[in-house]
Amino acid sequence: MTEQQALFKYCVRLGDNALIQSYRLAEWCSNAPMLEEDLALTNMALDMTGRAQMLLQYAGSISGEGQTSDDLAYRRSEPEYRNNLISELPDNDFAFVMVKQMFTSTFEYFLYLALMESSDKTLAAIAAKSVKEARYHMAHTSDWVVRLGDGTGESNRRAQEAVNALWPYTGELFETDDVDRLLQEKGVAANLEQIQIWWRQYVIETIPAAKLELPSDDYQHTGGRIGVHTEYLGHILSEMQYLQRAYPDAKW
Amino acid sequence: MVKISQSRSQILDLLSSIPDPEIPVVNIIEMGMVRDVILTEDGCDVILMPTYNGCPAMAQIEADILVLLKREQIAPAKVTIVLDPAWTTDWMTEEAKEKLRNYGIAPPLHSSCNSDQFARNTIRCPICNSVQTSLVSRFGSTPCKSLYRCDSCFEPFEYFKCH
Structure with missing residues (x-):
């Protein structure tokens, strides 16, 4: 694997995580419990x-095959997607999306903070913008996790169920593979072990503050890094990619 | 070989007539979105910096620039989007911030986006200047704004977030 191939895979991974999370979050449009949260x-x-869009566009520009961001988003099948499994899980409950986004936004905040120092100037620039958004998402979702966990018996129960269900999907965020190792040596990628330390520290302070508990069982799911996904990703793609699959090259 | 009769500064002046599509009281130069105008033998290249990731106004701004340059017969012309350096609200001019305030939008506090204390900053009401304000919603009608309420004059207002 060349450095260029690794960088392509790295940007696709980051881009896929953003894309699939965006899809799930957009499903809340008109379904949130209050107008402000619909907006949020x-x-x-x-x-x-x-x-x-920025990450997949950049990935396409370094692949040598000249794909656009749309090519990458709409014309890859499920096993070619490299997002973490947590981002594809369906949100059946408001507490679930808040706990999920607290876990992932906190991860993204520390990840993009580290990537601001990347030796790859484009990645560092994308990180500089993303870190500000991630910090904002992290503050918003953490507030809600505390509000729900420390709220009524019912909101606490649902938030705790979300923590229990989501915890086994958090370990995957920090998995390091050959792509990470090669790019870390070049100063391009972030050190996920270090990020895990910062992430854990934040999470183990926030969860008790919300009167919630982390599960004692530390079993962790895996698969996203090699394109083995949950049953949910196929359903997401079948809807998201429908138009480009049915009418290739259709333009808005 | 292309000859463009207007100078770089004349083109920058022309660009200052393009308003931000979401906040028409400020223009794209005041917002700090135009990094440079480069005139070469190949034509005119406007270097633009995206404000918020995914902000739909960017596509409109790009189109507005191309229409303006065409009208002024500045050709060939193109717009290049650069990510590095990353745009920040610190590049908004004081004049733009004053215009925002007069328009009813509290302008971004400078550089506070780089502090974890960002949520605890005091946002002044753009209508009565009171510091007794409270956050209603972190997210607003556009990616760049959040919603506040003034506890003195009771008017709701938008705050342009630090970025």
Whole structure:
């Protein structure tokens, strides 16, 4: 694997995470429990669509095959997607999306903070913009996790169920593979072990503050890095890619 | 070989007539979105910096620039989007911030986006200048704004977030 191939894979991974999260967040449009949260969740979706667009565009520019961001988003099948499994899980509950986004936004905040120092200037520039958004998402979702966990018996129960269900999907965020190792040596990629330390520190302070508990079982799912996904990603893509699949090259 | 009769500064002046599509009281130069105008033998290249990731106004601004340059017969012309350096609200001019305030939008506090204390900053009401304000919603009608309420004059207002 050349450095260029690794960088392509790295940008696709970051771009896919943003894209799939954006899809799930956009599903909340008109479904949130209050107007302000409808605005919040769809604003977060918009931030992530923009981030995905920049990352996939950059990936296409370094692949040597000249794909556009749309080519990468709409013309890859499920096993070619490299997002973390947590981003494709369906949100059946408001507490679920808030806990999920608290876990992932906190990860993204520390990830993009580290990537601001990347030796790759474009990645560093995308990180500089993304870190500000991620910080905002992290503050917003953390507030809600505390509000729900420390709220009524019912909101606490649902938030705790979300923590229990999502915890086994958080370990994957920090998995390091050959792509990471090669790019870390060149000063391009972030050190995920270090990010895990910062992430854990934030999470183990926030969860008890929300009167919630982390599960004692530390079993972790895996698969996203090699394109083995949950049953949900195929359903997302079948809807998201429908138009380009049915009418290739259709233009708005 | 292309000959463009207007100078770089004349073109920058022309560009200052393009308003921000979401906040028409400020123009794209005051917002700090135009990094440079480069005139070469190949034509005119406007270097533009995106404000918020995914902000739909960017596509409109790009189109507005191309229409303006065509009208002024500045050709060939193109717009290049650059990500590095990353745009920040610190590049908004004081004049633009004053215009925002008069328009009813509290302008961004400078550089506070780089602090974890950002949520605790005091945002002044753009209508009565009171510091007794509270956050209603972190997210607003566009990616760049959040919603506040003034506890003195009770008017709701938008705050242009630090970025």
